[in-house]
Amino acid sequence: MLSVKQELLAALAVELDKLSPGAGARAAFESPKVAAHGDWACTAAMQLAKALKTPPRQLGEQLQTALLATNAYQQWVDAIDIAGPGFLNIRLKPAAKQQVVREVLGERERFGWQPDRGEKILVEFVSANPTGPLHVGHGRQAALGDAICNLYATQGWQVHREFYYNDAGVQIDTLTQSTRLRAQGVKPGDAGWPEAAYNGDYIQDIADAFLARATVQADDRAFTASGDVGDYDNVRQFAVAYLRNEQDKDLQAFALKFDEYYLESSLYANGYVEATVQRLVANGKTYEKDGALWLRSTDYGDDKDRVMRKSDGHYTYFVPDVAYHVQKFKRGYTKAVNIQGTDHHGTIARVRAGLQAADVGIPQGYPDYVLHTMVRVVKGGEEVKISKRAGSYVTLRDLIEWTSKDAVRFFLLSRKPDTEYTFDVDLAIAQNNDNPVYYVQYAHARICSVLRGWRDDGDEAQLASVDLSPLTSEPAQALMLQLAKYPDMLTAAATGNAPHDVTFYLRDLAASYHSYYDAERILVDDEPVKLARLALVAATRQVLENGLALLGVSAPQRM
RNA sequence: GCGUCUGUAGCUCGAUGGAUAGAGUAUCGGCCUCCGAAGCCGAGGGUCGUGGGUUCGAAUCCCGCCAGACGCACCA
Numbered sequence: 001m002l003s004v005k006q007e008l009l010a011a012l013a014v015e016l017d018k019l020s021p022g023a024g025a026r027a028a029f030e031s032p033k034v035a036a037h038g039d040w041a042c043t044a045a046m047q048l049a050k051a052l053k054t055p056p057r058q059l060g061e062q063l064q065t066a067l068l069a070t071n072a073y074q075q076w077v078d079a080i081d082i083a084g085p086g087f088l089n090i091r092l093k094p095a096a097k098q099q100v101v102r103e104v105l106g107e108r109e110r111f112g113w114q115p116d117r118g119e120k121i122l123v124e125f126v127s128a129n130p131t132g133p134l135h136v137g138h139g140r141q142a143a144l145g146d147a148i149c150n151l152y153a154t155q156g157w158q159v160h161r162e163f164y165y166n167d168a169g170v171q172i173d174t175l176t177q178s179t180r181l182r183a184q185g186v187k188p189g190d191a192g193w194p195e196a197a198y199n200g201d202y203i204q205d206i207a208d209a210f211l212a213r214a215t216v217q218a219d220d221r222a223f224t225a226s227g228d229v230g231d232y233d234n235v236r237q238f239a240v241a242y243l244r245n246e247q248d249k250d251l252q253a254f255a256l257k258f259d260e261y262y263l264e265s266s267l268y269a270n271g272y273v274e275a276t277v278q279r280l281v282a283n284g285k286t287y288e289k290d291g292a293l294w295l296r297s298t299d300y301g302d303d304k305d306r307v308m309r310k311s312d313g314h315y316t317y318f319v320p321d322v323a324y325h326v327q328k329f330k331r332g333y334t335k336a337v338n339i340q341g342t343d344h345h346g347t348i349a350r351v352r353a354g355l356q357a358a359d360v361g362i363p364q365g366y367p368d369y370v371l372h373t374m375v376r377v378v379k380g381g382e383e384v385k386i387s388k389r390a391g392s393y394v395t396l397r398d399l400i401e402w403t404s405k406d407a408v409r410f411f412l413l414s415r416k417p418d419t420e421y422t423f424d425v426d427l428a429i430a431q432n433n434d435n436p437v438y439y440v441q442y443a444h445a446r447i448c449s450v451l452r453g454w455r456d457d458g459d460e461a462q463l464a465s466v467d468l469s470p471l472t473s474e475p476a477q478a479l480m481l482q483l484a485k486y487p488d489m490l491t492a493a494a495t496g497n498a499p500h501d502v503t504f505y506l507r508d509l510a511a512s513y514h515s516y517y518d519a520e521r522i523l524v525d526d527e528p529v530k531l532a533r534l535a536l537v538a539a540t541r542q543v544l545e546n547g548l549a550l551l552g553v554s555a556p557q558r559m
Numbered sequence: 560g561c562g563u564c565u566g567u568a569g570c571u572c573g574a575u576g577g578a579u580a581g582a583g584u585a586u587c588g589g590c591c592u593c594c595g596a597a598g599c600c601g602a603g604g605g606u607c608g609u610g611g612g613u614u615c616g617a618a619u620c621c622c623g624c625c626a627g628a629c630g631c632a633c634c635a
Contacts (some may be wrong), residue, residue, distance in 0.1 A: 033579085033580090034578070086615080133630090170634080286566075290633080303562065316632090343563090345563055420627095500572095504573060514598055
């Protein structure tokens, strides 16, 4: 079923094509900021004026006449005004705005979703190496990635959540060495404790568990310690499994589940790294210099050519990264999104260059990157320095335990990814309305309370087909317009990889509801009026719940 | 020095090239005998870093400058 907006846009497109063939493809409505400018506005007359060599207001009049003659506009539109340089300001009939209530109550949790497009998207995020607990920065990535995945699902994508990590590099050697030394009783600061070792107390916990021959279970592996400190490989495998298990607990506390854990070591084991290098060499995209193998990445817009194979024979880190992305594409993911800190931005050009040079049909600009700034943490008015080596941490789990999963998620999604962000622990701990999640959740709980006041079971299914014509007041119409914006908001948020759009939308929707609640009593004696208002309020509750679910935040019935 | 990103209300931030730049917070003033006041209504508060350009129209696009963050290894 087409929404009112879709019907009106379709009719507009027909008229625009009559004026200028092809113009219909750009048919669009804007939502004016000022109520006096109508419910929707169209700027097509101004945009077409030059090409058609016709004054925009004259074009506007032609459009106005043509549109008002169509069935769709006669059914739904009250008036079209021409204003300013050539805006078409459209004022909807109340019945047009009321339709969204029926749509929401009919489609429920699927309101605003697009049909399945039969394409797969892979979103790679968190991807923390198993050398320590997840910290607040990983939390930002977890919140962003999960919400972005949910957004793509609403747009008809089949979404795959992937966690990539290095289980065999230099950092793992450092972890293994640190654990062995701790197991042997050597501590940070002692003679024989290396400068490069990890100093955190959690290393001692791993060492103790290793000596106790503990068994650890993680999402992607399980391992039992031998207790033999001399067995380097056994210590390594145990330490990795132990920290993966710790990270899984962090992710569980955040209510986040990955579909797959992908190991960098597997790219070597399966020969993908070697195959990728050979492909690049065969394509003539490499050269030897100073005993190293270089990629001609400058051919694809990179600053400088990059070393692929060092003179000691090892590959640099971006080579397996290129192999990994070739595999993503071969696995059928026509779209890939990587979520990383801005400190990784330098790698984007060379990975994309490698993918183009491999020449296996990967489109330019693959993969997408969402870069987020690092999170600073302030506690008690002072910045908490995060240092893996010194072991000073605010872990993600600390933060969730101090506050709540809902507060941390909403907090971390309350601004653009590239905005520098200071996480004020005291503010997040405070259970007051400084944290906007309470404002939105309160609106939801308040609606549930009204529904309970109507019927003990609050069964919204009863409201899906009530007569909506009593919904004509200003606050009711404002609320319905806000509900109708939800589907377009989802599309924009997904295409822009911008979950904060959802956060701001929910804030606005909650505000519209609170205003409505204050202006109009819902449980009145007049039965038809009461049912119509209950339907509006139930639809609002549904959209609040849907939006919060996208962010991974619960919608409580009581607070 | 080179590259990427960011400069908007006292503070924290938002704004598919559209009309009078918006929220929250803080400050001040109103609203609970009535569905949840974790709420609502109102007031004050702006050189959109800065100087040019593009066009019917620029916070938004282009160029210069200033300031900040992050990168600039045969590290990951």
